Each structure stands twice: as C-alpha cells, then as structure tokens.
Amino acid sequence: MIRSMLFLPGNTPNIIVNGEILGADAVILDLEDAVAPAEKDSARILVRNALKYMGFGACRVTVRINAIDTEFWQKDLDAIIPVKPDLIMPPKVSCAKDVQTVDAYITALEEKLGLEKNTVGLIPLIETALGIENAYAIASASPRVRAIFLGGEDLTADLHCKRTKEGNEINYARCRMVVAARAAGVEVYDTPFTDVNDDEGIYTDAQYAKSLGFTGKSAISPRHVKAINEVFSPSAKDIAYAYEVMEAIRIAKEQGKGAVALRGKMIDAPIVARAQQTIAMAEALGLGREA
Amino acid sequence: MGNIIRQATAGTLESSDVFVSLEPCASGLEIEIDSVVQKQFGEAILSVVKEVLSEHGIDKGKLTVTDRGALDCVIRARVETAVLRGKGE
Numbered sequence: 001m002i003r004s005m006l007f008l009p010g011n012t013p014n015i016i017v018n019g020e021i022l023g024a025d026a027v028i029l030d031l032e033d034a035v036a037p038a039e040k041d042s043a044r045i046l047v048r049n050a051l052k053y054m055g056f057g058a059c060r061v062t063v064r065i066n067a068i069d070t071e072f073w074q075k076d077l078d079a080i081i082p083v084k085p086d087l088i089m090p091p092k093v094s095c096a097k098d099v100q101t102v103d104a105y106i107t108a109l110e111e112k113l114g115l116e117k118n119t120v121g122l123i124p125l126i127e128t129a130l131g132i133e134n135a136y137a138i139a140s141a142s143p144r145v146r147a148i149f150l151g152g153e154d155l156t157a158d159l160h161c162k163r164t165k166e167g168n169e170i171n172y173a174r175c176r177m178v179v180a181a182r183a184a185g186v187e188v189y190d191t192p193f194t195d196v197n198d199d200e201g202i203y204t205d206a207q208y209a210k211s212l213g214f215t216g217k218s219a220i221s222p223r224h225v226k227a228i229n230e231v232f233s234p235s236a237k238d239i240a241y242a243y244e245v246m247e248a249i250r251i252a253k254e255q256g257k258g259a260v261a262l263r264g265k266m267i268d269a270p271i272v273a274r275a276q277q278t279i280a281m282a283e284a285l286g287l288g289r290e291a
Numbered sequence: 292m293g294n295i296i297r298q299a300t301a302g303t304l305e306s307s308d309v310f311v312s313l314e315p316c317a318s319g320l321e322i323e324i325d326s327v328v329q330k331q332f333g334e335a336i337l338s339v340v341k342e343v344l345s346e347h348g349i350d351k352g353k354l355t356v357t358d359r360g361a362l363d364c365v366i367r368a369r370v371e372t373a374v375l376r377g378k379g380e
Contacts, residue, residue, distance in 0.1 A: 014307035
C-alpha cells in the first residue's frame with residue numbers, strides 16, 4: 001500500500017541514507033533531473049550500492065532513470081536492475097512504445113543475469129501533452145506497469161501555461177490519468193505539491209487528488225509526507241462505515257433479502273465495492289475497526 | 292580490470308559523503324585516509340577501499356580518501372566511481 005512517494009536526489013548520500021526513516025511509503029531515488037550530467041555515473045553507482053548494501057526497510061524503492069532519448073537510460077538500467085528495485089520510473093513517457101522499449105531492455109537484462117522475470121515493475125512518468133492523451137495506452141502497454149504517475153511541472157511547460165498552486169491547468173490531465181489508470185487496472189500517483197513551506201496547501205492539494213481517485217501522491221520534501229499519508233489513509237469514520245456496510249450485507253444475505261438499507265440509504269454494488277476497498281486499505285495499513 | 296590512467300575524483304565533502312581523489316602511480320598502491328571517525332573506523336574504511344580496488348583489479352595508484360562520516364556503501368560507491376573515471380570508463 002503506497003500512499004506517499006518521496007523524491008530523493010540520487011547523488012546525495014546524507015539524504016539517501018535516511019530514506020527509510022522519512023515516513024514515506026516509497027522513495028524515488030532520482031537519477032534524472034536531480035543529477036547533473038557530469039555526475040550521472042556517480043549517482044547510479046551510489047544508488048546501486050545503497051540498494052545492494054543498505055536497503056530501505058519497509059519503504060518501497062523506485063528508481064527514476066533518465067529518459068529514453070538520452071544516452072544514460074540503458075546504463076542506469078544496467079546498474080540498477082541487478083539490485084532489484086520495486087519499480088523503475090521512466091520519465092517523459094509519451095506512448096506505449098516508450099514503455100515497451102524499457103520493458104524489452106529490462107527483460108533482456110533479466111534473461112542475461114538469470115533474474116526472475118517481471119519482478120521489477122514500471123511506473124511511467126507521464127509529463128507531456130502527448131503522454132496525457134495516450135495515458136490508457138501507456139498504462140496498459142505492459143504487464144510490468146503497476147501504476148502511472150503524473151508530472152505536473154514538465155506538463156505545464158509542454159502545455160504553454162503556468163503551474164499554479166490551485167492546479168486548474170492540470171485538472172484535465174489529472175482526471176484523464178485517473179480514468180486511464182483505473183480502466184487499465186493499475187494505480188495512479190499525483191504530481192508533487194512544490195511549495196515546501198506551505199503546510200496547509202499540501203493538505204488541500206492532496207485532498208483534491210484523493211477526491212479524483214488518485215491512489216497517492218508524491219512529495220519533493222519530507223515535510224509533505226505526513227499530510228499525504230493522512231489524506232490517503234481511510235479515516236476512522238470511513239472504516240467504521242465500511243464494516244457497517246459489510247455487516248448489513250451479511251445480515252441481508254442471511255435473511256434472504258435482495259435490497260439492503262443502512263441509515264436510510266440503499267446499499268448497492270458500488271457502495272459495497274467502496275467498503276471493500278476501504279477495509280482492504282485499512283487492513284494493509286494495520287488500521288483496525290476502531291482506528 | 293586495468294590501471295589508473297588519469298587523475299580522477301568522486302564524491303563531496305558534505306556530511307555522510309566521502310571525497311576520493313586518485314592518480315596514476317607506477318610504484319604500487321598508496322592509500323591515505325582522513326576521516327572524522329578515523330580512530331573508530333579508520334581500519335574499516337581502509338578495508339572497504341582495498342576491497343573495491345581489488346574488485347576492479349587496481350594494484351597501482353595513489354588514493355586520497357577524505358571521509359565525512361560516510362556509510363560503507365557510500366565509500367564503496369565513491370571509490371568505484373573514482374576508479375572507473377580514472378580508468379577512463
């Protein structure tokens with residue numbers, strides 16, 4: 001269960017070594033934008049060694065590689081795949097073929113190294129107008145795709161508009177990403193909220209992303225992790241209601257009733273599905289009925 | 292495998308990092324370590340450095356390692372980076 005994904009620059013040891021204690025469900029070790037071209041070799045070797053010798057405890061590990069139109073991405077995969085991160089994040093993915101190119105390279109590496117196939121997942125970073133339009137094709141391009149990820153900053157540059165705190169300019173993209181991901185049966189993660197000093201803004205932004213159907217949200221600062229985890233966890237009230245729904249369904253089945261009402265409201269299939277999702281999420285997070 | 296053919300550096304002097312500098316040396320291996328935790332971990336750092344050099348078949352070269360409290364995995368990474376750069380790879 002990943003609610004929060006925290007970006008960590010791939011060439012900064014004092015941040016990477018603390019990665020697992022920053023509270024995020026997952027870290028994204030960044031070999032792309034956070035690393036200067038002259039230090040790409042240094043970052044990929046550091047990330048490989050951190051994964052091989054240090055580990056990140058219960059924190060899931062994603063590595064953002066360089067884009068496939070650069071000279072770096074294959075070297076990144078050569079270094080990182082042997083140490084088996086949970087996910088690889090290829091950036092600037094604009095079509096299904098981009099995903100399949102990375103997938104094929106990873107598959108060839110797995111074969112060459114004798115690694116179990118398809119254990120490393122993909123989380124394509126969609127941050128171009130073309131990528132947004134192709135979101136469903138990207139999300140369903142390979143069985144390796146576990147989730148898709150919205151990159152708001154590059155997207156707004158591509159859209160020729162300004163990135164704002166309110167985020168109206170990425171609203172269509174957010175909605176389209178959620179629909180595409182759900183249609184493809186994968187998870188979907190929201191772009192970071194970039195004002196690291198705005199402790200209220202992160203709550204508002206995360207709550208909006210959750211209301212649209214995002215699975216979770218990324219952060220560029222550990223300061224935002226707590227808010228994201230809170231927002232994307234089911235509330236005690238949600239959990240209690242979900243159990244009430246399931247109990248009402250159980251009793252109705254016992255009594256042979258077709259229609260069920262709870263607190264004066266009909267319980268239909270979507271409500272049951274949401275209750276099941278809430279309970280599954282609560283159980284994954286170790287939250288009990290009385291949480 | 293191969294020898295150091297040019298001067299190279301890797302890492303930084305930031306906390307939890309290590310700065311590695313190496314250069315060709317015909318006479319053999321010279322390793323100098325300066326660490327904020329020299330007393331407690333000087334030998335351990337030397338051992339990690341030697342292990343990485345051995346993995347890369349380096350038996351000639353002059354290394355200066357300035358440690359700022361780096362974990363083993365960071366020392367390994369920075370020495371490996373410096374070696375690969377020094378080998379011209």
